[in-house]
Amino acid sequence: MKLRFRIHLPKTTIVSLLAVVFGLIAGAILILATGNNPFEGYSYLFRGGLMNIERVGNTLATSTPLILAGLSVAFAFRTGLFNIGAAGQMLFGGFCATAVGLTLNWPKAIILPVMMIAAITGGALWALIPGILKARFNVHEVVSTIMMNWISYWVIYYIIPAYFKGSYLETESRQLPHGASLKADWLTHLFGGSYINLGIFIAVAAVVATAFILDRTVMGYELKAVGLNRYAAEYAGINVNRNIVLSMMIAGALAGLGGATLYTGNALSMQIGVMPSQGFDGIAVSLLGSNSPVGVLGAAIFFGILYSGKGFMNAMTRIPPEIADTIIATIIYFAATSVLIERALGWLKQRKRGA
């Protein structure tokens, strides 16, 4: 079979890259304002993310849940839905995987797929409710997914101490046994002791699968048609409500998988009272990746570099670590106002022609 993915319009790529450049420039100004050298700061920031094989591994591990959360948001976006509930879906999906891992004592090769299926199911279920509310009663998914985030948060808050309490801390679940985690010795060794795990393969596979679904399948055709123009979809006899529910479920499944990579790969236990910030960063990743699966992959890895490099920058210079967060925020800002960048590009082009 021939696999051919549409390469996204160079324009959206240019806009995303410009957003990154502008964000870095704004960050440089801020570093200057704190009385430090931006070149030095950036060199430590990127070295912190990429300096050696171990750090590369950590960067990839940091990126893994971001990739999946970004895919979740992007998938919903492509079908006309705004999924702000990735955090709650990650929590619940991650919890389902953890619960399976802590309960069943099966060989690794069997338990891992079962855990991932549990995560997919949990995330999908969590998104199913907003999907049905949207399709049936036209409840806006932004409102219902945010509410589902908090329901997830408190459900976990109750269940973890009640049924999966850790040996020392009230606020944490028990540690997953090695046989029920995504960590793999060969991968840890390959990356010089990094906490990278099998999650990265799951994430990359999800990128490929999402791109394939969106671009090559009947299902993707219907989902996108509903997202781009639900009236035309209705006119052509596409079941709009079913596709809304389906789209939310797939988005939830992706976020649920992201939760599994976070709680059973990067970490080995779940804490209560913490909403995974990756769920919200997913929105930024999706935006910067212009809602395309491949773009999401790139954006998530870039964010991963910034996140895992900021500690190093902080240790080596006197630049406050908040600068890295500020850069990320600025990039999001520029990506969100990409219309302005596009307009500026158009204006430049016109001026060039006039000259």
Place this chain on the structure above:
Amino acid sequence: MDYVVEMLNIRKEFPGVLANDNITFILRKGEIHALLGENGAGKSTLMGILFGMYQPDSGIIRMYGKEVHISNPNVANALGIGMVHQHFKLVHNFTITENIILGMEPKTGLTIDIKSAAKRIKELSERYKLNVDPDAKIEDVSVGVQQRVEILKMLYRNAEVLILDEPTAVLTPQEVNELMNIMKSLAAEGKSIILITHKLKEIKAVADRCTVIRRGKLVGTVDVAAADESQLAEMMVGRQVSFKVDKQEKEPGEVILKVENLSVLSNRKVLGLKNFSLEVHAGEIVGIAGVDGNGQSELVEAITGLKRVESGRILLKGQDITNMPVRSRIRSGIAHIPEDRHKRGLVLDYTIADNMVIEIYDQFPFSQKGLLNKDSIRSYAEKIMNNFDVRAGQGADSAARSLSGGNQQKAIVGREIELNPELLIAVQPTRGLDVGSIEYIHKRLVDQRDKGKAVLLVSLELDEILNLSDRIAVVNNGELVGIVNASNTNENEIGLMMAGIKKGVEA
């Protein structure tokens, strides 16, 4: 000097398109001057230059004999040039007065002096017979009134030159007549009006002179009184155009569509269609005539399955389809050219190729086992584009959004006819199109009839209904007023029926 505007030797080039090539356009004081051309001929560009939206590459503009540089629309406004765009620019929850003064509010201290503004608007409205209530909100008034508000906006700003861009495209026949009267009274008061249009009938009705543009070039300026419609059409299209559709007499065949006592709720949750019955036979075109909003869309949406039926039955070739889902109806042989090509007809961000299979993408050869076959989708789309003369920059891979309105419509018509339907429902199939495309689409509808298929034509253009239909069903207020044979009726009779006066019923 009685020339208000002189645009001399205007040239404007866009990347790859010479939109205006050495065009000269002269507007006299107090005249209604029509600017005629097909879609994409360069009318809008020329007027955009006059209104300051584009700068000409060469050529000069004079007003009252003095050369002017109109660098942006504000300059145009200051020079007394006003434009009514095709899509109105109004704030819907503001009153008419508030909309008109927006941007130049008369102030007393810190407050807006609405009262004096309303008074002046009332005076203007009475002077030009615009009949507008300054205190009404935009969302409560009809499209026709909204357009008059746009005209008032210009008058309030003391515009002497009024540019109307396709002003009748959104109006009902009655509103068109009102607008024409308004234009005449404006001209009589000394305003100069430029009317951008491709409707020859309107030009004959109101314009004094007419400038024709074809493919960016000036064809000529003529006195309207001295030219007839077919001459104007020939100037516009560049060849002879026939208005009469060639249609052989044909005996209709079996009943294809049977609508029995159908009642349907409108969007406002009242009965939009009441106890409506109609038959459409194979090999005939049945036209639905009526003023917009008298039950046409309820009827069409009920037949196509987009709207639930309150009571009554719909039969297609004897099979009850009243509660069938949309997709099954399409499979049973109903095709539908929708009223609004942007809302329902196309997914504008899909390619033309993807749009051409929107009803059949899940069938072989376009997909197999859930996977799309892009090659066969593309070649199918290319076939439709060839057969129906759809022109697009990048062929089947062009985004539907990038096509001109006429090409979008031809693509939809092609897609629906290519389904080879038993029943083709065409709603306003030529809305907003130029003469060439209209002629073409009419021919394809008649072809469909001649092949022995049933066609249900819904249109607000009475000429279109009269020319194409074999039988005409007239609706008023959701009810069937009567059905007449097209061969022995006329505009007058249909017009009366549209107003709800039943044929043959003595008063």
